[in-house]
């Protein structure tokens with residue numbers, strides 16, 4: 138079976154792209170399609186995870202969704218792909234639905250696993266409070282894969298990088314400016330996350346959260362009241378009305394663990410909760426709990442992490 | 450300006466999530482439905498603000514059963530002028546989007562707004578599918594929207610950052626936090642909503658591209674292991690040796 142994987146190189150090509158290619162490889166022969174200013178060496182790396190061919194249109198920069206949809210449609214026609222895989226990020230959330238309509242192909246949005254024996258695919262529903270099994274009723278399928286759902290596998294293969302003409306038409310949505318946080322680890326992609334809530338009392342106290350994040354190499358997140366009060370930027374807000382994440386490690390300090398907060402983080406592999414209140418509901422969802430004052434516990438944990446890193 | 454706002458219902462955020470019929474159906478027993486928060490707080494309120502400054506109309510559309518009319522009346526109470534209910538079970542995103550696109554096709558809406566996603570299926574698919582069905586441009590996750598003649602200027606969430614974009618009308622926009630402030634309907638709004646037009650139209654014939662065959666709950670967590678606040682070395686060692694996450 139021919140599988141097409143769309144990769145965007147906006148943040149460079151990293152773990153999520155390797156996951157999507159690994160996923161595609163388990164289903165069939167993988168061609169990657171991408172566009173814009175991406176480095177050939179970075180693209181070739183996708184071969185190690187199972188892509189056999191990479192199609193790139195370097196002249197197509199700042200493409201809008203309609204252009205990307207046409208590009209992927211053209212690549213699917215050229216390769217005869219019956220399954221198209223996306224990384225479930227902001228770009229996929231726009232392009233995959235359009236492509237679904239254009240190709241009349243069923244879309245599995247937010248897949249968290251490979252197809253089961255009966256061909257159904259698991260997705261997160263009810264903000265991570267349950268899983269649903271999706272059956273695609275069409276011959277062509279589109280699967281948008283949630284980050285951190287599958288382990289990337291490097292098999293040391295290689296891929297030919299070929300230039301490709303997207304034939305994508307004109308841009309209708311004009312990009313005037315893009316402001317990307319510098320140097321930060323994007324939260325949806327992070328393996329390790331340190332998060333804090335109203336228990337931290339004010340924005341001036343976030344230094345101890347950032348110190349721990351830095352020692353671990355983690356991204357930072359927060360509860361909704363914290364971003365509502367502008368203590369932290371909106372893109373750090375996790376939960377039912379923020380973003381849903383599923384890192385390997387989620388450390389929550391000074392967060393009570395309301396059901397709407399848990400909805401966005403209960404897919405995390407390991408949860409550590411630090412709270413002064415032994416009755417805080419979050420402890421019921423935690424793997425490790427520390428009853429204590431975040432102002433004392435966080436700096437101690439940071440020191441312990443530094444000591445561990447120095448000796449490993 | 451002629452604005453269409455897509456509204457869906459979703460279970461109240463504190464609802465207990467359970468399934469019936471051999472885990473193939475969401476258990477609606479005792480579930481309170483609300484207007485999907487993104488649709489209400491951001492899409493609908495921004496549409497009303499635009500109408501208040503630029504004039505025009507705000508129509509809301511939902512694909513749903515007669516039982517969903519309570520949710521529709523709430524949206525009317527907040528201030529929409531009229532409502533349309535497409536009489537069908539919103540089976541999947543494609544089915545729902547094509548129903549709305551079929552309704553909107555020849556009505557001449559300048560702007561179609563939705564919330565960024567529903568909090569039950571979190572698919573964020575419907576708005577993009579409406580846009581493709583109507584061959585319109587689409588801006589998702591917009592946090593700011595201003596109208597300048599026949600152009601929209603928007604800010605949107607983009608891969609952890611913010612992007613400023615410009616697009617000509619007509620267009621489809623999905624709305625995220627920042628777009629507007631939640632409005633609580635007042636008594637006058639609630640009274641007025643009772644007599645505002647609510648038109649029910651039959652569903653178009655549309656295929657289901659996907660179906661949900663069953664649901665499962667996440668595995669129960671094993672009991673939490675408590676660690677003394679004075680022993681962070683132990684926590685680090687457990688994270689390394691037992692959880693294997695660092």
Ligand SMILES: Cc1cc2nc3c(=O)[nH]c(=O)nc-3n(C[C@H](O)[C@H](O)[C@H](O)COP(=O)(O)OP(=O)(O)OC[C@H]3O[C@@H](n4cnc5c(N)ncnc54)[C@H](O)[C@@H]3O)c2cc1C
Nearest residue numbers: 334335336360361376377378379391392393397398413431
């Ligand atoms: C429709 C709806 C959607 C929502 N969506 C979201 C969402 O997406 N995300 C979200 O997070 N919330 C959401 N909420 C809000 C949610 O219900 C909670 O109000 C919120 O998560 C609470 O945030 P918090 O835990 O930071 O604050 P609080 O509930 O105030 O908890 C603070 C915690 O800090 C502890 N604490 C205090 N001092 C210290 C200290 N020195 N050291 C350690 N611990 C300390 C306290 O014991 C307490 O447990 C939503 C609510 C609604 C109604």
